Amino acid sequence: MMSGETRAETRTVPRGWGHALPKRRVSNEELSKTLDTSDEWIRQRTGIRERRVAGDDETTSTLARDAARMALANAGWTADTVDLFVVVTATPDLTFPSVACLVQAELDNHGAAAFDLAAACSGFVYGLSVVDALLRGGGHRRALLMGAEVFSRILDWNDRRTAVLFGDGAGAVALEAAGPGDGDGDGAGDDDEARRGIISTHLFADGSHSEALRTTGGVVCGAAPGVVTMEGREVYRHAVVRMAEAVEAALAANGMGSDDVDWFIPHQANLRLMETMAERLGIVRERMLVSVDRHANTSAASIPLLVSEESAAGRFRRGDLLLLEALGAGFTWGSALLRW
Numbered sequence: 001m002m003s004g005e006t007r008a009e010t011r012t013v014p015r016g017w018g019h020a021l022p023k024r025r026v027s028n029e030e031l032s033k034t035l036d037t038s039d040e041w042i043r044q045r046t047g048i049r050e051r052r053v054a055g056d057d058e059t060t061s062t063l064a065r066d067a068a069r070m071a072l073a074n075a076g077w078t079a080d081t082v083d084l085f086v087v088v089t090a091t092p093d094l095t096f097p098s099v100a101c102l103v104q105a106e107l108d109n110h111g112a113a114a115f116d117l118a119a120a121c122s123g124f125v126y127g128l129s130v131v132d133a134l135l136r137g138g139g140h141r142r143a144l145l146m147g148a149e150v151f152s153r154i155l156d157w158n159d160r161r162t163a164v165l166f167g168d169g170a171g172a173v174a175l176e177a178a179g180p181g182d183g184d185g186d187g188a189g190d191d192d193e194a195r196r197g198i199i200s201t202h203l204f205a206d207g208s209h210s211e212a213l214r215t216t217g218g219v220v221c222g223a224a225p226g227v228v229t230m231e232g233r234e235v236y237r238h239a240v241v242r243m244a245e246a247v248e249a250a251l252a253a254n255g256m257g258s259d260d261v262d263w264f265i266p267h268q269a270n271l272r273l274m275e276t277m278a279e280r281l282g283i284v285r286e287r288m289l290v291s292v293d294r295h296a297n298t299s300a301a302s303i304p305l306l307v308s309e310e311s312a313a314g315r316f317r318r319g320d321l322l323l324l325e326a327l328g329a330g331f332t333w334g335s336a337l338l339r340w
């Protein structure tokens with residue numbers, strides 16, 4: 001499914017990004033003390049060197065809240081001006097209330113709409129698409145979209161096939177519905193301003209592959225919440241094909257080629273997978289952004305966490321074209337094109 005190609009005048013424009021990470025770093029060496037694995041095996045197969053793991057006082061909602069505070073500060077907004085809170089996560093603190101409601105309360109906002117959305121590792125692309133539609137629909141003006149996870153709480157720490165792959169963290173973006181002529185306040189660069197924001201989003205799923213990547217339980221099925229199980233090769237095989245499909249859908253819908261893309265921002269699951277993808281798509285390595293080495297796979301948090309870090313480092317220039325793409329359990333997959 002695609003949204004955005006019949007663009008009305010309203011656009012969804014990111015105004016500020018934020019991220020938050022648990023304090024504790026866990027290196028591959030540390031994992032190899034309790035698991036039959038090695039730094040060499042993990043780095044060669046995945047590119048991962050270390051990950052963050054949440055402590056007792058850190059949860060999906062505290063990480064989302066901290067990322068949201070940074071996004072608000074970077075946008076120059078106060079929380080009371082936000083009228084939509086959306087959290088994408090597969091690891092909510094509670095079944096309910098939603099993480100979005102917990103964050104909203106922490107930020108002392110009263111009355112905005114708030115809900116969670118689950119699409120596993122594709123969550124952020126799904127969230128962007130949903131929030132874009134809600135903002136362009138006119139019912140909301142300012143949204144906080146957060147991707148936050150504590151996968152460490154749903155891992156079997158005795159299973160070397162999965163325990164080494166994931167990490168905890170959060171990313172957030174402050175998104176605004178901007179009409180024509182809504183500049184950044186300085187009155188300059190109005191043409192640039194009119195091209196900014198989400199250009200299109202493309203979402204897909206095929207639930208017939210649910211066995212390849214899943215948890216062993218949930219609220220209804222088995223001992224909640226279960227642990228992650230994965231058929232790694234099966235996921236790899238599908239991911240390469242499906243993610244390429246999502247990227248091609250985004251480029252084709254906008255009459256663009258891979259040369260038009262300034263920054264390729266894949267979901268951070270595995271460096272080998274990302275490099276294979278980039279090569280197939282004709283995207284040069286220097287244009288692909290990577291954080292899986294530092295954070296491992298943070299599921300729905302990986303894309304906003306990476307964009308926030310790179311934004312803080314001054315990586316992007318006004319007018320740059322960002323292509324985001326992801327695949328996750330379900331399978332779900334998708335892409336989004338964004339003008340900085």
Ligand code: ACO
Nearest residue numbers: 036037038041045121160161164232233235236269270327
């Ligand atoms: N350390 C040492 N050995 C290991 C480890 C480990 N951490 N994990 C598995 N092995 C062993 C296996 O037991 C197996 O040993 P055996 O031959 O004696 O049985 C051997 O390594 C090969 O196992 P495979 O699973 O075939 O290894 P593979 O080369 O496929 O690499 C990996 C595994 C890295 C998970 C790969 O399949 C992959 O990248 N898959 C993509 C999945 C992914 O990234 N998922 C993340 C979530 S989904 C998403 O976000 C897109």
